[in-house]
Amino acid sequence: MIFFMVDKKNKSAKKASEKPAKKVQEKKTDVKKHAAEKAHEKKEHKVAEKKGEVKEKKVVQKDALLFGDKKTALSGYKTVVHPLITEKNVNLIDAENKLVFIVAKNSTKTEIKKAVEGLYGVKVDKVNVVIDSKSRKKAFVKIAKEFKAGEIATKLGVL
Secondary structure, three states, rough: OOEEEEOOOOOOOEEOOOOHHHHHHHHHHHHHHHHHHHHHHHHHHHHHHHHHOOOOOOOOOOOOHOOOOOOOOOHHHHHHHEEOOOOHHHHHHHHHEEEEEEEOOOHHHHHHHHHHHHHOOEEEEEEEEEEOOOOOEEEEEEEEEOOOHHHHHHHHOOO
């Protein structure tokens, strides 16, 4: 059974299967044109790159604390939100030379390590990260043997 569609503007009958086929062909040609434009842009970029006209993008370094940039000097404070003080954490400070911090959700172990080293002037051995039941990210930071976590805690006003 063949269905016919009536075009109101031209008042002519067409098969129903003709019209969608044209739309599919138009979409395919649009995709081909778009792909060709992208390829052309890539070629232009490569040619300009060879000539040396392409400007390099600025890369913001995550460890800006070590370089002392004024704009990004507070990135350590964005990473380390605040120290977490509980009875258990005080025992960790005394027994295992560890400090516990609440950190930003998107921070990594290396970012936390560099932030603590930059903020408190200590050497960090190891960082363990846990997301607790309150959906906070806790970082257990083990301080090197040369430094004492108790001294840092007293500077912070914790002990």
